[in-house]
Amino acid sequence: MEKFELHILGCGSALPTTRHFATSQVVNMRDKLFMIDCGEGAQMQLRRSRLKFTRLNHIFISHLHGDHCFGLFGLISTFGLLGRTAELCIHSPKGLEELFAPMLGFFCRNLSYKVTFQEFDTKEPSLIYEDRSVTVTTIPLQHRIPCCGFLFSEKPGFHHIIREMIDFYEVPLYEINRIKNGADYVTPEGVVVPNARLTTAPDPVRTYAYCSDTIFREKIIEQVKGVDLLFHEATFAQSELARAKETFHSTAEQAAFIGREAGVKKLVIGHFSARYEDEGLLLREASAVFPSTILAKEGLCIQV
Incomplete structure (x- = not known):
């Protein structure tokens, strides 16, 4: 089968820790790389993954909270220092280009390549990227600011x-x-x-769904139904349910409920609160609801 991998670069939440980097992932689809979120330290983790920088041409930002985009500017600058010439396209909710334009104008005025920003609506699912091998569709989420997840759907291959x-x-x-x-x-x-x-017959098509920061939202279930791999945030344990609601996050048990009801093949949970020294508690709570659950961790590569 053609390559379809998920690389976890970071799976922590907003407060930095020595255990986890901020949120960032890379989807490797037939040796084309797609980054999802770009938290602080993402470029260092990208180097550790040994994935080729030159094959990364699209970055998808779920929302404009710092732990999901603070690493973006450093990555853009590094690409310039490496002499990149290929265009880099950044897909995000409205507002990112306005925020980045002054910094790019000051620090990166002589970039050797073009950076383009493509904004998407966060209220309804929409197709935001397509090529010969994959489509990327937004998954509307509910957070404190406009936020979307992403559904990567492989196109049928050859007979x-x-x-x-x-x-x-x-x-x-x-x-x-x-x-x-x-x-x-x-x-x-x-x-x-x-x-x-x-x-x-061609190999069966595969799907990966990424559900970033969101309060428990059953509407997600229909859009991620039957996916091969689902990433769903699990910031808190069930004992912190009130805190999860207050901050528009989910518990591990709620993430597992989404995975079970959607009939996904495998669930990976992440975006862990800094309060947990050991995320085993979160895994146990999720696995009790949906046994096919694994913990995200830096350096983890999952075959879809």
Whole structure:
């Protein structure tokens, strides 16, 4: 199967600790990198991951709280120092370009590449990126400021050629791409050879949903139903339910409820409050509701 990986760069919340970096992730889709949020220290973690900076062309910012975007300016500057020439596109709720323009104008006035900002609406799901292999759709969340998660959906790949059948029917090389795309083959004598005789089905498409800072929100369930991997914030344990509501965050138990009701294959929880020295408590609470739950941690790579 084609590469589809999630790399956790940081999984802490707003208050810095020695245990966790602020929120940031990278999706590696067929060797194209997509960063989700860019908290402080993201570029250092990106180096540790050994992912190639040059393959990162799109960054998705869920909301304009510092622990999700304070690392962005440093990353932009570093790309300039490295002599980057490819355009970098930053997708975010309204307001990020206005905030960054003065800093870019002062510190990065001679950048060797173009930085573009694309704003998205946070009230309704919308398609904000598409290429030949993936689509990215927003997931409206409910936080103290406008906030969205992101749904990465792989596009169907090619059919798999059955080499023996291709040889048997003496299919010319120039027909192979058409057949991979699902076309039948017509022999020189006019005989139609069905595609199903020449190929096997493409690999199943895979999906990853990222649900950043949000109060418990059952509306999420329908949009993330059946995804292969769900990241959902789990800032607090259930004993801090009142605090979670007050700050528009979720508990581990609530995150697990979303995963269970949506029928996801695997749930990863993160965005841990600094009050927890050991996130095992959060894992136990989530696993009691949805056993297929794992803890995010820096350096973790999950195959989707």
